[in-house]
Amino acid sequence: MKESSVLPPRIEPAYSFPLNCSTNLAKGKFPPVCNRRGKMHVCNPCYLVSEDHASPVLLWDAYVFNSKGTPIKDVVIPDSAQKSLLLQKHCDYIASYGSKKDDYEYCITEYLRMSGMYWGLTVMDLMGQLNRMDKDQVLQFIQQCQHECGGISASIGHDPHLLYTLSAIQILTLYDAVDMVNVEKVVEYVRSLQQDDGSFYGDKWGEVDTRFSFCAVACLSLLGRLDAIDVDTTVEFVVTCMNFDGGFGCRPGSESHAGQIYCCVGTLAITGNLHHINADLLGWWLCERQLPSGGLNGRPEKMPDVCYSWWVLASLKIIGKIHWIDKEKLEKFILACQDEETGGVSDRPGNIVDPFHTLFGVCGLSLLGNETIKPVNPVYCMPEDVIQRAGIRLELL
């Protein structure tokens, strides 16, 4: 065969070790990799001989093999995995998360604190326990994060950015308290970041990304002020980021990415322009993100990750194709990512939990129809009742 003459292909190192390796995993040949909670993850390549005795292939940990020894980037969910939803544990996890303020992790994540608070507060509301959070402290914090220019920063003393401005407005909407900040100035800030081609800068330093288009549009629509920007060019720019596969990237010509797709589809949904989307083509691409384990990845040949239960599933919901996914398998995957001891949800089974994946795991389950969680709005990633209260009604496909 020709294989022996070619270099072994480089294959992506994975981030997690499957809890239960399939029998084909060349038994026990893996280096001592540990990624269990709190331990350092060492990612060592190792050589394995595949079952059909082809040439040795350079492999990384965390591969599942099919019968021919082909690596498929996925995880195996063990039979012992958690199968029921531990809502109360997740509530306790989120409620105690902010109390460990001396924690190094808490300090090192300060640069995105505002989004972190949005994740925690939103998931608490979806689980019906928002009242456990210190509302006054949150509102006061947001006030202190608004800058002279109107923009809002991730934390006190940090620089303002559209990402955190949206998170702040989402939290204020959750609490029905947008007047806590100077709304007129927020609107002015967002408006000031729009460019002639319709795109948005993330802040005054000039980075362009379709994520920022979503931030701008979502933020202004929550404030009822979409009129402040040029919606037509906003839409035009987003449409120029559409690819031949129906997906969207961060800029025109950029690779399709489930997170960017969510932002672009969301922007088109809010502005009433979903007709630009080729729902069959995009739905096809999105459905191909589902792996044999049931989990979803964000791009071809990437590992499954709970957060894509949100980006992919919400996009499918918006374009009316959510029934194309195997819901049962996805639910099983998300439930397996819970930590039954500490509460919270991680990216993949067995990894360390965080508020980000906890929110998107719970939101995914809500979209899949779990009735113990409040219905989530697929465009804003906020409870549907909050969006209704804000007077927003969107037409989805």
Add this chain to the structure above:
Amino acid sequence: MATDSRGSRLLSDLNSAFRRDPDIDEYDFLPVLEPKHNRSPLLLQEHKLGLEMWSVRILYDHAYNTLMAWRQKEAHAKFLDPFDLISLSRAVVLVNADCLTAWNIRKELVESSDLNLLDDLKFGALVLSRHPKSPETFCHRKWLLRRYVECCLSSSNGSTTSTGSLYNDFVNMDAIDFDLEAEANNFLLMENNLHGMNQQTDFHEVMRREMNVCRKAGENYPCNYNAWSHRSWVIQNCYNCTIQVLIGELHVTEAWVRQHISDHSGFHYRQYLLTNIHKQADILKEQFSLNYKNLIHKEMQIVVDLLKSFSGHEAIWYHRRYVFQALCKVCDSEAVAVEIISLPDGYDQDLPIKTSQKKTKLENERQVLLLKEVDSVSRNHMSKKDTFQKGLAQKYLDWVQKSCRS
């Protein structure tokens, strides 16, 4: 406090490491969880810097808190001069590459000429060696590069207006080696002033190094979305998608994708190049006597080769989707071209009929193209025992039959 004095001592250790060796090109945290000996936890060897794990937190706490207190103009905050700010922000982003505010402080220092732009590009490359997908690090680089290009354009033309022709003029391809990726490990040019004598060579050297940074980041972290989209940003914003550069990049990334068959981002970069080459197909023909259609056929040959050698890789199949729909588009545009030729008729009564026949023939060609493709994939991949590869092939066939019918 004890922690405080340790923090500032660690910071000065770090500063002296960078002073001793300005060419540190990699760093990492060493798995030493507690201080074991009475020595500095910083290790410097052959341009590699190691920090013992236990010290990272102390260093970060100190640098971050001092810097942010200054930023907030807190009453107790120390007065910090530009050197302090450079070293504190350096310590912060080495540990936490996505601290937006620390990078912004460095932007302000570049604006005030307290920090050399090229030095900061070099420092960003170091940060990427450990955080190869850090979005804020790439974002900062784009800002630096925009500023650098503007600076070069305005000084080379004595004007600040930037037009397309200026770019083309500036990016004179006679002077450039196609192989932008060639190893550029000597940083001699870093010492040069921005307005130095060999500015044009400098520009190409800076860009060549930028490509190298992207390549390394792409290798350190597979399917590195930010690295590859940064690379295409550079091609567009620093090289104005000049056809020579596109062709050069198409050439150098071929070997790369052949060795990184799971990396969809690498394949997509080639899609980006091909799409932009297509937009300049006329120039391609005039200047290089190259035919876009042939490039696409060649790309299909690469795909076919890879699929033959490596079974079960979705990324290659996805690339095939792009290549095949590009072939279909070529087919369509040929049909449209025939239609346009047929417009100015009049003296030859038969011409419209002839061209319409030709048009139907081309439409048929598209059907033939599709049939051939389906046949070739079925023959080569559907009869094998490998069910996973067969599944991918089937998904491909479904896709082309749905998406590429005329």
